[in-house]
Amino acid sequence: MAAISWKACxxxxxxxxxxxxxxxxxxxxxxxxxxxxxxxxxxxxxIGGSAGALAGMHLFHHKTRKLLFRAIPVLLAVxxxxxxxxxxxx
Numbered sequence: 153m154a155a156i157s158w159k160a161c162x163x164x165x166x167x168x169x170x171x172x173x174x175x176x177x178x179x180x181x182x183x184x185x186x187x188x189x190x191x192x193x194x195x196x197x198x199i200g201g202s203a204g205a206l207a208g209m210h211l212f213h214h215k216t217r218k219l220l221f222r223a224i225p226v227l228l229a230v231x232x233x234x235x236x237x238x239x240x241x242x
Contacts, residue, residue: 163200170201174208174215181214194220202228 173196177188193215197205206224208214215221 166196166199166201167204167207170196170204171208171211172204174205175212178212178214190215190218190220194224197224197227200231202231 170193173188173193177193180187193205202224206228209216209221209224
């Protein structure tokens with residue numbers, strides 16, 4: 153069995169963290185508690201966690217109406233294209 157590369161481990165970890173951050177922020181929003189900043193949530197999506205962020209947005213029904221967060225599916229497509237290009241090139 154082949155070992156999982158550090159890149160795959162990174163992507164899995166950042167997506168799990170992004171997903172959890174959206175869930176935690178939604179729970180805090182409902183309870184009127186201190187929130188995770190939008191910059192942090194978008195930053196997690198930007199550094200490779202766009203799939204986890206998108207899944208968290210839809211599962212938790214969170215931040216789906218904010219215009220800036222509607223860019224996450226586009227970001228996911230760009231990140232997937234970059235991964236595909238990198239995997240094909242070497």
